[in-house]
Structures are given as C-alpha cells and as structure tokens.
Amino acid sequence: MPVAILIILLLVYAAFRRVNIFQAFCEGAAQAIPLMKTILPTLAVFSAAMAVFRASGAFDLLSSFLSPALNVLGVDPALVPLLVVRPFSGSAALAALSDIFTQYGPDSRTGLTASVLLGSSETVFYTLALYFGSVGIKKTRFAVPAALLSLFTSVVTGLLLSSLFFD
Amino acid sequence: MNIVILFLLLAGIGVSLLSGTADGVLAALQSGASDAINTVLRLSGAYLIWMGLLNIAEKAGLIRTLSRLLSPALSLLFPNAGKAKEAISLNLAANMLGMGNAATPYGLRAMRLLNESNPHPGVATNEMCTLLVVNASCLELFPATLVGLRASCGSVRPLAVVVPTLLSSFAATLVAVMLCLTFTRQCRSRS
Structure with missing residues (x-):
C-alpha cells in the first residue's frame, strides 16, 4: 500500500x-543487466562454498561450537555467515541472505532478523577500499573506527529491534 | 572475502573427506552455483523495476531536490568541503534513494575534489573521513532490493522488515554522524 x-x-x-x-x-x-552480470560471479562462488560448507556438516559443527557464546549474546548461529561477509561484499551478503531464506524461509524469525541486519548495514570495507583507494589515501585516521562502530550499532539495534518486532 | 571463501571451501571439503561424503562435494558446489542464478533471477524483478523507477525519479530532478534539502545539514558536517559540496550532497541524496550505482560516481568525484585541496596527500582530511563514514552507514529511505528479494522468495509479509530496518539504519547513521562531529571538533580544537 x-x-x-x-x-x-x-x-x-x-x-x-x-x-x-x-x-x-x-x-x-x-542498467540492471550489467549489475546482475557483475554480482553473479560473487554470488556463485559464495553460494557454492556455502553449499559445500552446509552439505558436509561443517556448518553444524561450527554452529554447535559457537552456539554457547552466541546464545549468551542472543544471536542465532544461522546469522553468522551473513554477519561475517556483510562488511566485505554486498553480493556475498545477498547470497547469504538468500541461503537463509531457502533454509528457514523469509518469514521465519531467522529470515526476518537476517533481512533487518542486511538492510541496515553497509559494505564498510568495500566502501573504504573504493573511496580511499581512488585518491591514494594511506592514513585513514578516524574513518575506520567510526565506520566500524556505526556497523556495530546497526547490528546491535537490528538484533534488538528484531526481538521487539518479531517475537 | 578471500579468507572467508577459502575457509568455507577448505572446511566444507575437509569435513566431507573425514565423514566419507566426499562424493557429494562436486554436486554441492554445482547446485550452490546454480542457486546463484536463481538468486539473480529472484532479484531481477526488483532491480529492473526499481532501477527503472529511480531513473524516472532522477530525470524528474528528485536527487537535486533532495540534495538541496540536505544542504543545511551538510554545511554542519562538511564545513570545509568547498567545491566538493555539490558532489557530496548528490552522493548522499542518491544513496538515500537507494541508487547505489548513481551514488558511487558522485562519491568518487567528491573524494577527488576534496583531495585537490588536501594539504597532506595520502592523509585523509576531516571531510574525507566524514564522507566515507556517512557512506558506510548510509540511510536508505526504502530498502527496495531487500523487499524485492523477500517477496520473490515467497514471503507473505515482504514489508514486515521495513520499519525495523529503517530504525536500525537510522541509529547507525546517527552514531556515524555523532562520531564524525566529535572527532572533527577534537581535531580542530587541538590545531
């Protein structure tokens, strides 16, 4: 509406x-066509790697290893791949989100939280490399800590708001 | 990203070898890669429609209108932007409208213009840091790609995530802006 x-x-x-x-x-x-062409290889590599990681049982091992720590923080282990790749690559993050949608469904608690986390954060390291790289900046001063703190804020508020909105 | 992919592949293939399911590795790799095509196809609707609509918005002058609305706030954030100010405001306006592709060229132009008046090449100025931080936390007015992907993955409530997403990215942008203001103030009082 x-x-x-x-x-x-x-x-x-x-x-x-x-x-x-x-x-x-x-x-x-x-302009959507070149965009889809650009994101496809990253999506393919990440989805393929993620599929092997999941099918082999390595994902279950990792989540059972991480879950005690994550439970304390209230983070679903299924969100870990998304959180790890988000600052580096927008396409890989989309692949991780789409993987979560296939595994758990877009309207599951995991799917909803993952959507909020992806939607409210940015590819911090990619932006950093692109923008500062373009003018040869070596000393980045406060840019990195400030950008990371802002990313951290979006993750924390994303998790909090998800439990507020979706539970 | 390289390390992440390497880790996923090594751990995945390693565990399959140990658990004796190594025959499934190739099948898993290939089905994963073809899932990527499905993801692109699912995104295609959102991309085609939104990029079309956003181009209409650009042609109608919406980026310029928004960047004019932003300009008072920008004078506060970027006091020494000089001639880069227009490019900065266009960059942020395009980002807010969710036009990442249109935003990047403006952002890079703004960086170049800021660098021209940089007294210490290689060291980021206050303005450059602020531009980067605001870009790395950018507030999007409507997360179109996200909603599109949700809808095409069979969500019955694709829009359910919009309000928490906006609130959360607003919080991130607010923190980014406050940090930039604090850091730049500190630098100015020291010099």
Whole structure:
C-alpha cells in the first residue's frame, strides 16, 4: 500500500515535470543487466562454498561450537555467515541472505532478523577500499573506527529491534 | 572475502573427506552455483523495476531536490568541503534513494575534489573521513532490493522488515554522524 502510493506520486510528479516516463524507465532498467552480470560471479562462488560448507556438516559443527557464546549474546548461529561477509561484499551478503531464506524461509524469525541486519548495514570495507583507494589515501585516521562502530550499532539495534518486532 | 571463501571451501571439503561424503562435494558446489542464478533471477524483478523507477525519479530532478534539502545539514558536517559540496550532497541524496550505482560516481568525484585541496596527500582530511563514514552507514529511505528479494522468495509479509530496518539504519547513521562531529571538533580544537 505505501509503496503503491509512492509509485503513483513519483509517476504523477515525473509526468508533471514532463519526463518521458517510458524512455526513462527503460534506460534505468537497462542498467540492471550489467549489475546482475557483475554480482553473479560473487554470488556463485559464495553460494557454492556455502553449499559445500552446509552439505558436509561443517556448518553444524561450527554452529554447535559457537552456539554457547552466541546464545549468551542472543544471536542465532544461522546469522553468522551473513554477519561475517556483510562488511566485505554486498553480493556475498545477498547470497547469504538468500541461503537463509531457502533454509528457514523469509518469514521465519531467522529470515526476518537476517533481512533487518542486511538492510541496515553497509559494505564498510568495500566502501573504504573504493573511496580511499581512488585518491591514494594511506592514513585513514578516524574513518575506520567510526565506520566500524556505526556497523556495530546497526547490528546491535537490528538484533534488538528484531526481538521487539518479531517475537 | 578471500579468507572467508577459502575457509568455507577448505572446511566444507575437509569435513566431507573425514565423514566419507566426499562424493557429494562436486554436486554441492554445482547446485550452490546454480542457486546463484536463481538468486539473480529472484532479484531481477526488483532491480529492473526499481532501477527503472529511480531513473524516472532522477530525470524528474528528485536527487537535486533532495540534495538541496540536505544542504543545511551538510554545511554542519562538511564545513570545509568547498567545491566538493555539490558532489557530496548528490552522493548522499542518491544513496538515500537507494541508487547505489548513481551514488558511487558522485562519491568518487567528491573524494577527488576534496583531495585537490588536501594539504597532506595520502592523509585523509576531516571531510574525507566524514564522507566515507556517512557512506558506510548510509540511510536508505526504502530498502527496495531487500523487499524485492523477500517477496520473490515467497514471503507473505515482504514489508514486515521495513520499519525495523529503517530504525536500525537510522541509529547507525546517527552514531556515524555523532562520531564524525566529535572527532572533527577534537581535531580542530587541538590545531
């Protein structure tokens, strides 16, 4: 419902501003194809590695090893792969999320929490490498600790809000 | 990322060898990789529709409008941005609208312009750090990819996550902004 209203407003506003809606839509949608091409290899490597990791039983071993510590923190072990890859690669995080959706379902508690965690965080290290790398910055000063603290905040509030909204 | 993949593969293949299920390794790898195609196909609807709609929004001048709305807040966050200010505000506006692809070129341009007036090349200025931190915690007004993936994976409530997601990313952005203000203030009072 709110999305439908948003789309209507956008279309009316754009028509009012004399935008060629059909042409603009097609131009935008065309950019989706290179994007999908770019993310596919990362998705494939991560999904393949994750599939072996799960099928072999290594995932169960790791989660039973981590679960005492994670239970204290109230973190579902199924969220660990997502949390680990999130700061490095957006595509791998999408693969991890989609893996969680297949295993547990998008409307399970795990699926809902994973969605919030992915949606509220960013690929911190990738952004860092891209932006500072582009101008040859070696000394990053407060950027790394501040970015990591902000990431940490999004994880903590994401977990807290999930238990508030979904339990 | 390299280490993560290596760990997953070594541990996965290692455990299969130990438990005598090594014959299943290739099948698991291949089914995992073809799952990736399924994920891309599931995302394709969200990508095509949102990138189309967002391009309409851009053509209608929505990024410019939003970046104008942001500009008072930006003067506070980036007092010495100089001529990079426009690129910064366009970068943040595009990020807020969920247009990561449109945001990156503006962000890189802003970095380049900031670097031109950098007295110590190789050392990040306050403005550069702040731009990076805000980008690394960016507030998105509507998580379109996420909702799209949920819907195409059969969720009956794809939108159920929107409010907690926005609140949580708002908290992260707030922390990022406060930290940047604290650090830059400290540096200025010291110099």
